[in-house]
Amino acid sequence: MTLHPKDRAIVEATQAGLPLVQAPYEVIAETLSMSETELLERLARLKEQGVIRRIGAAPNHYRLGLSSNGMTVWDVDDDLVDELGERVGALPFVTHSYRRPRALPDWPYNLFAMVHGADREEVHAKRAEIADLLADACRASDILFSTRILKKTGMRLRRKER
Numbered sequence: 001m002t003l004h005p006k007d008r009a010i011v012e013a014t015q016a017g018l019p020l021v022q023a024p025y026e027v028i029a030e031t032l033s034m035s036e037t038e039l040l041e042r043l044a045r046l047k048e049q050g051v052i053r054r055i056g057a058a059p060n061h062y063r064l065g066l067s068s069n070g071m072t073v074w075d076v077d078d079d080l081v082d083e084l085g086e087r088v089g090a091l092p093f094v095t096h097s098y099r100r101p102r103a104l105p106d107w108p109y110n111l112f113a114m115v116h117g118a119d120r121e122e123v124h125a126k127r128a129e130i131a132d133l134l135a136d137a138c139r140a141s142d143i144l145f146s147t148r149i150l151k152k153t154g155m156r157l158r159r160k161e162r
Contacts, residue, residue, distance in 0.1 A: 003051070006034065006042060007045075007046055007051070009032050010042055011052070013028050013031060013032060014028060014055070015157060023036075066116035067118065068116065068145065069115075069116050069146040070115050070117075070120070070146070071114050071115075071144040072112070072127050072142075072143050073109035073112055073144065074109055074110070074112075075111075075138065075140040075141065076110060076111045076134060076138050076139075080137045082099065085097055085099055085113075088111065088113045088133060089113070091130065093115055093117075093129075094113045094114065094126075095115075095116060096113075096114050098111075098112055100112055108139070109140070109142070113130060115130075115143075120145065123145070124143070127141070127143055
């Protein structure tokens, strides 16, 4: 797929994040010499086409005082994992939740939920809340604690020489 030059310019202008101002789309549109309406319409079209998946905030949880990070993993009945995964993902302290294939016999887990806390004790307490929600549908679980910060960015377009 070849992007229209205006669409490519929009992706390049937004891929590192939106400006932290009251009207970020207005600022980007002005930078790209287009109206805010055109910018928003083009972004909506790019999303519909699957060129971009989402636009969302990505806060730095370390700066928010949440320095303990645990990926909770769960062995949940396959017939219930989608329904339960949505309920887990809706918990206010779960930043993302998703289904993954098992890798038997060593890895029985099929539901993942990322939890952040000020310390490991807080993450364990939040894990206990998830366990209560999953109840008898869960056969096993674990927590994988982060040991270092990984670069968190999506794909980046290389700027074309103009």
